[in-house]
Amino acid sequence: MRIWLDGALRNAEDARVSVFDHGLTVGDGVFETVKADHGRAFALTRHLERLATSARGLGLPEPDLDEVRRGCEAVLDANPMPLGRLRITYTGGESPLGSDRGDAGPTLVVALSATTRRPDTTAAVTVPWTRNERGALAGLKTTSYGENVVALARAHEQGATEALFANTVGALCEGTGSNVFVVLDGELHTPPLSSGCLAGITRALTVAWAGAKETDLPLDVLERAEEIFLTSTLRDVQAVTRVDGRQLADGPGPVTAEAMRIFDEQSAADLDPR
Numbered sequence: 001m002r003i004w005l006d007g008a009l010r011n012a013e014d015a016r017v018s019v020f021d022h023g024l025t026v027g028d029g030v031f032e033t034v035k036a037d038h039g040r041a042f043a044l045t046r047h048l049e050r051l052a053t054s055a056r057g058l059g060l061p062e063p064d065l066d067e068v069r070r071g072c073e074a075v076l077d078a079n080p081m082p083l084g085r086l087r088i089t090y091t092g093g094e095s096p097l098g099s100d101r102g103d104a105g106p107t108l109v110v111a112l113s114a115t116t117r118r119p120d121t122t123a124a125v126t127v128p129w130t131r132n133e134r135g136a137l138a139g140l141k142t143t144s145y146g147e148n149v150v151a152l153a154r155a156h157e158q159g160a161t162e163a164l165f166a167n168t169v170g171a172l173c174e175g176t177g178s179n180v181f182v183v184l185d186g187e188l189h190t191p192p193l194s195s196g197c198l199a200g201i202t203r204a205l206t207v208a209w210a211g212a213k214e215t216d217l218p219l220d221v222l223e224r225a226e227e228i229f230l231t232s233t234l235r236d237v238q239a240v241t242r243v244d245g246r247q248l249a250d251g252p253g254p255v256t257a258e259a260m261r262i263f264d265e266q267s268a269a270d271l272d273p274r
């Protein structure tokens with residue numbers, strides 16, 4: 001596997017990042033996951049823009065997006081595969097233990113791993129922990145993902161693949177790595193960004209392409225929604241057929257099936273949608 005590290009392609013086994021990297025020691029980093037179909041990255045421009053937004057939110061130096069794009073293209077060219085997951089990681093760089101971020105400059109890594117198309121349906125659970133919609137990291141895609149790791153483990157214990165959070169005022173927010181949509185009286189809704197959710201790229205495209213409304217929703221909407229689905233880079237649009245103890249259906253409902261169809265069609269036609 002060839003990866004990109006700080007300006008050059010390298011063998012993954014030879015690439016070295018300092019054990020004092022601030023991303024490793026205190027989670028001072030941001031990241032993106034980008035889907036690549038036969039070497040072609042989907043919505044790369046949007047991902048690069050979000051990387052820069054997250055970096056700004058964390059006070060990291062402005063990433064050189066031309067270099068990040070070059071790194072992604074070089075890694076994709078060097079490692080051909082049908083369906084890949086590009087991972088861009090950008091951290092505060094090497095820094096003495098116990099000190100603020102050092103001045104050695106940021107670390108940029110672009111890596112790739114093979115993946116497969118997700119199943120059309122899945123199960124989700126709710127978790128008792130909350131997203132802080134007023135926190136310093138709200139809406140940023142940082143490498144401080146410990147809370148998501150814990151919540152996802154809770155989902156796996158219950159035979160589900162995603163855990164859903166409410167925010168501090170009890171409103172439905174998002175999953176550990178996905179946004180959530182519900183159908184109420186035949187209409188499609190998703191929580192607004194003010195709920196504290198990440199500005200998901202699949203979410204934004206689904207809002208635009210399938211015409212969802214952004215609505216404040218209580219967490220218990222999951223007990224009565226006619227349909228529920230998740231969106232993310234690797235899930236695309238994925239139906240939730242069981243949430244906690246509630247079985248909704250055996251397969252995607254009509255609104256979900258239509259959102260899946262539109263997403264597949266539009267994303268195949270436009271690899272870098274604005």
Ligand code: PLP
Nearest residue numbers: 177178179198200201202232233
């Ligand atoms: N919410 C969180 C916390 C995420 O980590 C992700 C995954 O990137 C998403 C939502 C979905 O965003 P996207 O559609 O851009 O992958």
